Amino acid sequence: MKLALTLSAISMAAGAVLLGSGGAMAAEPTLSEKDFEEAKVMYFQRCAGCHGVLRKGATGKSLEPKNTIKLGQKRLEKIISLGTEGGMNNFDDIFDKRQIALLATYVQMDVPPPAEMSLAEMKKRWKIFVKPEDYPSKPQHNLNWENFFMVILRDAGKVGIIDGDTKKIVTKVDTGYAIHVMKESSDGRFWYAIGRDGLLSKIDLFMNPPRVVASTQIASDARDVAVSHYGKWKDKYVIGGGYWPPHFAILDAKTMEPLKVVSTRGVNVDGEYVNEARVAAIYNTPNAPTWIVAVKELGQLWQVDYSDLDNLRIEQINSHKFLHDGFFDPTQRYFQIAANASNRIEIMDSETRKFVASIETGNKPHPGPGANWVDPKCGPVAGTTHLGEGKITVWGNDPKGHPDNAWKICYKTATDGAGLFIRTHPNSPYVFADQTKHPDPDVQQSIKVISKKTGKVVKTIRVTELDKALAVHFEFNKSGSEVWVSVWVRGGKKNWSKGHIVVYDSNTLEKITVIENLETPTGKFNVYNRVNHKT
Secondary structure, three states: OOEOOOOOOHHHOOOOEOOOHHHOEOOOOOEOHHHHHHHHHHHHHHOHHHHOOOOOOOOOOOOOHHHHHHHOHHHHHHHHHHOOOOOOOOOOOOOOHHHHHHHHHHOOOOOOOOOOOOHHHHHHOOEEOOOHHHOOOOOOOOOOHHHEEEEEEHHHOEEEEEEOOOOOEEEEEEOOOOOOEEEEOOOOOEEEEEOOOOEEEEEEOOOOOOEEEEEEEOOOEEEEEEEOOOHHHOOOEEEEEEEEOOEEEEEEOOOOOEEEEEEOOEEOOOOOEEOOOOEEEEEEEOOOOEEEEEEOOOOEEEEEEOOOHHHOEEEEEEOOOOEEEEEEOOOOOEEEEEEHHHOEEEEEEOOOOEEEEEEEOOOOEEEEEEEEEEEOOOEEEEEEEEOOOOEEEEEEOOOOOOOOOEOOEEEEEEOOOOOOOEEEOOOOOEEEEEOOOOOOHHHHOEEEEEEOOOOOEEEEEEOOOOOOEEEEEEEEOOOOOEEEEEEEEOOOHHHHHHOEEEEEEOOOOOEEEEEOOOOOEEEEEEHHHHHHOOO
C-alpha cells in the first residue's frame, strides 16, 4: 500500500492500462493518509457488511483489487453513486462526489486486515454502570413496559424506547454504532443490543428511565446476539458474534463479563479454508441448552451447547453459503435461514441437530426476523423477501401435520422491488413486505400488503414522500392491532431527526399516527411479541 501526499488526480489513480507505447500500467491507486483513514471508515460503515472486511465478497461481490482495478475509477464511482439492480443501494445521497471518489480509489488498494481481539482485551473494555445488586426489584415507572418498542436509531448509535400505548418516546439510550439487532431476556426485562462496532450493551427496562447498565466490546465489527433461555441456564449467558475478528464470545448475562471466545475460522462446505468466516446470526434454541450460530462463509450452522463452557460442545451442520438471517417455525423446532448468495432457504432440525432441506426461493432471499402464518391450501407456511428481486416466496413448514407440503414452495407473489423484511402477526389477516432495496423512491417508500387467504397483494401503501427516505421493517404492538413501519431518512446527520415511524391499523390498513423525531429508525422490537409470539 502506498500513501500519496495529496488527493490530486484521484480519478487517474485507477490501475487501468495506459494507451501508450509498450502498454505500460498506470501507477498504483494511492490516497493520502488522511483520505485513506476517511475512506476506511466509510467502507466499514457502509460496505463491509455485504462485501466483507477483507473485501472477498459474500452477499455482495468481491471487491479485491484484482477485480476492482479492472472496473476502473469512473465505473466504480458510478456504481457507488447509483447502486445496482442486484440490490445495492445508491450512495449519492449519503456521500458527496469527493467521498465517492475516495471510496472508489480505496477499494482498488490493498488494505491490511484489522487487529484481532483477545478475551483479555475484551475484559479491558468491559464496563459496569449499575451493579446487578443495585437493580430495582420492580419497575420504577408506571408504564406498560411489556408494550415498549425497542427501536434501532442506526446512525445515531442509539436505541429509542417508545411506549406502545401512548406512542410517546420514553427515552433514547446510547449504544454501539449502527445496532443490527437486539435480543431479550426470557421475561423481556433486559435487552442486549450489539452494534456494528462490536459494542454489546445491556439495557434494563425497569429503571426510570430505562438505561444501559453494562457493556463490553467483543469485536471491531459485529452483527448478532442471543441469550440462554433454557432450563437452569435461563438468562445465565449471553453470546455475541463477530464479523471481525471472526469469532463468538460468551459473556455472563448478569454482569456482562467476557467468559470465553471461540474462533469461527475453518473449512467451508467446499473443503476450502476460510480466514474471514463471519458470524452472521445467532439464535437461542427453546428446546435445548444451545444456540445456533450461523457461520456465513463456511455455509455451516454451529449448534453450540452452553451447558458446560469448559468442555464446549459444538456440532457443525453443513448447509450452503452464504448464511444470513433466519427464524424458527411456530413449533420452535425447525430453524429456517437464508443462504442468500446461494439463493436458498436452509432448514435444520434443532432437536436432532441435523440438516433437513434446502429450498431454492429466488435471488438472494432475506427474511429478516421472518414470518409464519397459516395458508388455506398449504397449512402452516413461512415466507421471505429477496435482496435481488421483487418477489415473496412462501413454503410449507409443518412436516407433522402437512407432510406433503413441508419444505416445498407453496406460492410466489411478485412485488415491485427487492426488499429486506417480511412480517405478520396472528391477529392480522395480512403479511407485510417492504421494498427497501429498489432504487426508485416511489417503490422503496412503499410497502406491499398481502392477503393470508389468497396470497395476493391487496394494497400498496406509500408510507412517505420525503426526499431521500425509505420505508423499512415492521413490528406489531402487543395485541397485534397495529403495525409500525420505519421511515429511514438518508442523506447525513442534518436529516437524521426527520426520521419517523408510521403506525397503521393492521386490519383496516388505515393510518393511525406518526411518531416523529427519530434518527434513522430501522429495526423495531416489541417486548411482548418477542417474548410470546413466534411469528
